[in-house]
Amino acid sequence: MSGGGSDAAEATSLSCVRCGKPAHLQCPKCMELKLPREGAAFCTQDCFKGSWSSHKSVHLKAKLSTPGAPNSDSLNEGWKYCLRKGQGRTSKLPHFDWTGALRPYPISNNHTVPNHIDLPDWALDGIPKIEPNSDLQHVVEIKTPEQIEKMRETCRIAREVLDAAARVVRPGVTTDEIDRVVHEATIAYGGYPSPLNYHFFPKSCCTSVNEIICHGIPDARKLEDGDIVNIDVTVYYKGVHGDLNETYFVGNVDEASRQLVQCTYECLDKAISIVKPGVRFREIGEVINRHAIMSGLSVVKSYCGHGIGELFHCAPNIPHYSRNKAVGVMKAGQTFTIEPMINAGVWRDRMWPDGWTAVTADGKRSAQFEHTLLVMHVISFLCDISIAGVVYFFNNIYFNLNMQVTDTGVEVLTARLPSSPEMFPWLDA
Template sequence: MNKLINNNFIKNVTKFNRSNLSLLSTNKIINSNSFVKHYTTSNEERDREEIREFIRQQSITDTRKIAKPKNAINRKVKRNLAYQHNRNPDNIILGGIVSSSQPVPPHIQVPPYVKGEKVIDMDLDDPIEIHTPESIAGMRAVCKLAKEILHFAGTLVKPGITTDEIDKIVHEEIIRRGAYPSPLGYKGFPKSICTSVNEILCHGIPDDRPLQNGDIINIDVTVYLNGYHGDTSATFPVGEIDEAAKKLINIAQKALFVGMEAVKPGEQFKEIGRAIQTMTHKHSFGVAAEFTGHGIGKTFHCAPYVFQCVNKFDFVMKPGMIFTVEPLVVESTTPFVEWEMWDDEWTIHTKDYGWSAQFEHTILVTEDGYEILTE
């Protein structure tokens, strides 16, 4: 489950870009010219645009050469091409009816936020946990379960089934395995998994819309077992999909793996974003810069932020760190994707309705590289 960089999450940032730009709190940005911009909760769209610009500036001020899209497909041309295949250009995803949350038996251990404990949002300069052998063992167990639940969820994907039905079946399987579905009740999220279809970028709430032949769906699974969270996601085809959707899914998978290949002890976290953006833009797809991977363990979301674009986050990876890599790859006429949030305050769709695909793993930094805990 992605973390969103916006005024709801950024609080005290002092180390993100020490040389040129520092975010000092949720309500101000200061750069080397002492130019101050204030964030307010009264205009979240403006705030998001300021942070998009901040991310863009991180990219354009980088000194190394980054591949740029050369032949990005015009939106009209892309939609005409889609129409020639299976995709209906008028089939825009709309919110359906969301059923009640599924019950959880009393014997299931629940995360602290379900019992009313306040979720404390992570900061960019928070210390990054070095996991102990005990917590690594706990994370291996929960991530193994998350992988198995995601695989099970994928077998349910077919034309005609609703995302609500998938959610209910997956919820029951998680409970049967003695775990808790981490999204349920997290900051008010009403369901046990996230289901993001076609142009839904992320955080889609399962509802009564049946999946249609030619759709693609990202299913994001996080489970809580014995005090630890394990997080993983994948994008699945629904029936027969067109060539454009196949390419999108393929590049999203490659983006995940080039990001993971940048994980090694002694390397800076920014190399993950550099690798993802370079490969994604090479193939003329966009990235959603404000949505990031994150640290994970006993806390659902914790330091570090793991950006999927060029940045100057200079923290160093060390053995024992655990975090997610989860690039969002999008059909887009621009390198950095514009998006909008639904009134449910969760569902994110691409502004020009380009489709999105995502794959995610939880990663452990080892002495000589990395271990994929959710593989």
């Protein structure tokens, strides 16, 4: 505390922030930050010490309002930077050799979940118990008709939740606000946001801005005009998970970013088009890599799609790059995600000090899209006009009558709805 010279003389006309008595002392940190004296005056060291736990937030807010610092106007006591995969917090920006312009910002406290919501086994202590040791880490499950119906319902909810989040994307909105929308919408549908406390992840969704490849943590940063942001939503409902994500434009985005996002969307679309029984899982990466390379982009190799159902992550692994070593072929009744991450520069990634946020090694932008898919039985129709009548030849006929049958081999469980917001100009065209 400072108590001498002209500072003390000027402070005699001020009142103590804590008790209202005439103040003769000034908080040295407030003086350093050139903050108003009215909020930094104290009558004694005891009053200063007694107010410190609440007063220090003034310093954080001041730092966050400076250029290049987090710019939320609504930071409260308890907002801190994330460390140790969600298990640690710090009031100081961690030291790191940042690859791009983006920086982590303080995060708010975790959201609460009402008692009536069914919880996955990591919800309370952050540790998945069934998933790591399940046989389904090695064997690709064929879902029963009952499981498939639950997956359809849960994936529909996940789509509705993501659409709710997409509607609030605009310059000036923080990713923490997006997370709040995701959390509240999930709870309103009776679901649990699967990422929340999964291996200690501190939020209800992932928000990956610009050079963040995946697993960005919602925080106090306001989205800026020209950003791109991926929102990754997973919902746990009736004992199963539904997972999807999309990358959105924030305001006026440059042409290179638009091409990156559209190409990533197309990569997923082309990969889905080959899904059917009998196709090798490794073929997905070949399709995605071919399209990305043709556009001068690169495919992230560190993260892949995954099986999903009663477990959040399980077999099969779905690499998105070429010459991958994925094992197995698709069979009707399997559910898994395809979620290519495409970079404008090199494919390599680095991890931020929070232990979750993966960013591009060169600081260039990255985009991602994801769907949860169901492999379906296929009926092929062939017509021989050389004989009377129409003869149908059925391939791969072995299906339960409760199961839908398609001529494409895949059902996109998280498909866009007629009510989904119009976010992508190429779809309108």
